[in-house]
Amino acid sequence: MKDRKFSTVLLTLALIFVLFAGACAPAAPAAPEAPEAPAAPTAKALPDEIVVGVVQPLTGSFAVFGKEGQIGAELAIKHINEAGGIKSMGGKKLRIVVEDAGGTADSAKLATESMISKNRPVAILGEYISRFVMAASEVTDREKVILIADALVPQITQMGRQYLFRPGPTATNHGAMAYQFVKETAAAAGVEVTSLAILNEDSANGRANSLGATEAALKDKISIVTTLEYPYDITDATQIVQQLEKANPDVIIHTPYFNDAIVFGKAFKETGYYPKFIAGAGACGYVDPASIAALGDAAEGISMTFSYNPAKDTPQNKKFVDEYKATYGYIPTEGAGMNYYGAMVLYEALEYAGTNFPDDPLNPDNLRASFLALDLTSGPAVETYPSNQIKFSPTGDNLFPGVVVLQVQNGQPVVVYPADGAEAKPVFPNPYYVAK
Template identity: 25%
Template structure:
């Protein structure tokens, strides 16, 4: 059997599932009130406002809350120091409600009312892609901190991503699966731009490594029951099931896989902290999966900063990518000496070359995408996601 070694760096992510189950999904939630963040420098004069569109309600509210925390931490860190161009940084956050229409409306509000030069967001590729296309049409910079569809490469010259895209993720996942000794897999993913992209990239890479994909399935988001889709996967009798889900959908899918006895075989999640935080812990105990590194190998300072502020460990692996988006934009505005969108975009490419943030080096490529994305294989143990 052909095997490929996977390279995993230290994962700063430990997600306590029981805590995730009780999280509020409100935009201005209790965690924001409790957060103990650094005090802003009194010497800062005036304000510079950026925008963010996050899923604070809806299917991905748990992830949206964690992205919001990353933004809050970055803003507080910047304002504790010299601010941006000597001014206080403000990030106006709008709720996408987890839908493309609401995401675009939120972006329109930020552009037309708040007059922001840059917008961070969203999380789901199906929302981020049209939102970035809108931002490009308005001459506004967009920074994606959570979506991974390869279609983000074509959203425009002013559009960037602090997280790696699916072509890179697919190759890593296939290598990890072969390293685990699986000869055949069946894949389930959401029927959207992210899901179709990840199914294609994982399938192609797995087959190139000598494996067999017994079947692939795309599910419709928001269903009350997924037993039909899961039954099709089960009937093909693969060595392992490969799944990737969103928040509340994952809760249902994980529960039904457990009830159908599918978890008696290996289940491997793509973006583990995306799939399991809202799940009943018993349905995902022992679950394996890949994930983005929540912090770099030297990211302990950031993880300590997060825990000190919120009194708990990371909710997901995605907060650091939102943190890095804010820090990069602030550095770009300082370097450009301006809030002009084109000047910010040009400066982003330059500052990224030497930027080493919460999630490690980013270095945008010619398409404004992260050049190298560190991934890791992790496991759910005693209700927590921990690296192998």
């Protein structure tokens, strides 16, 4: 009996111990809840209109070029909007805003700062003069705004700028093309050319054009009898023309701007000195409508390289040329053409960004990536570009630059080179040349 009572007590104590231990033991941890899935990124709302800036010299010595550039950009934006805007962004339209770059690099830089602070454009087209572009690109890179440059000096794309793109050719491309044109045209005409004089205004642009011509000529063992520089604001070129006559080159390759081309054209006419040919390089002066109007028959026979081909036989280029001519009475100039196809390259990049970066297509890094991804062989940009392809290098240069040559014939600028697509055959030698 005692044993049974003892066993009962032990059993009771054991049960109490188990219950007590269970109560004191820590609770088992609850199973962790599954983490919430990250929210899908929200697409950034697009503005009502996409702002595009134009900063060009609209006053000062270079205004003739800047005004033409503005016209070309405005026509391109008009045509883009008429065709439905940026389709990959729901047909968003472009709105153009314009700022005067003035006549110096400092004023161009200030104008670019003003443009960005007031309007925050996705891109800026401009600023024609190479030193203006160099100054402005400091601002656009700092602010992460795409700059589509229409200037020629090679160094523009050698400064490490991340948001700068140049669809057009370089100044050295122009100089080399001027020489190539002379070489092939002289050979076709049976005219011997063994010597050149190199003449340029004393900026980086003038020197780069002259370097391109000089290097190309020296490869063919052509003699460079003299190389002359002068300030672009020269007012009397008589002494320099006399120096050229004394050097007696077969051909002069000249890189002017606008006013100096008029000064030299008149000096050639007044002195009566003409070599076998005067070939312009660098896309400024002699063959544009304003130069022809100022020079009259003194412009006859002079040629000039262009970064734009007004004779290119494509639907988009015909549309541009026809509307431009109907409005202004003459064909598009170099500046107008470069800014037209520059705006069309922007259009292609925006379409790419809308398709490939739909959540934030106007983000400057996404837009930059879109420019670098372009490889255009058709479309409105290529239809108005001198070559048939546009693809940018990592530094922002077009890997397929195009240059054509125009010559003044019967008072009109006509495309004469390359032969494929030319409007007329070159007149060579110069009609005023008299063999001695």
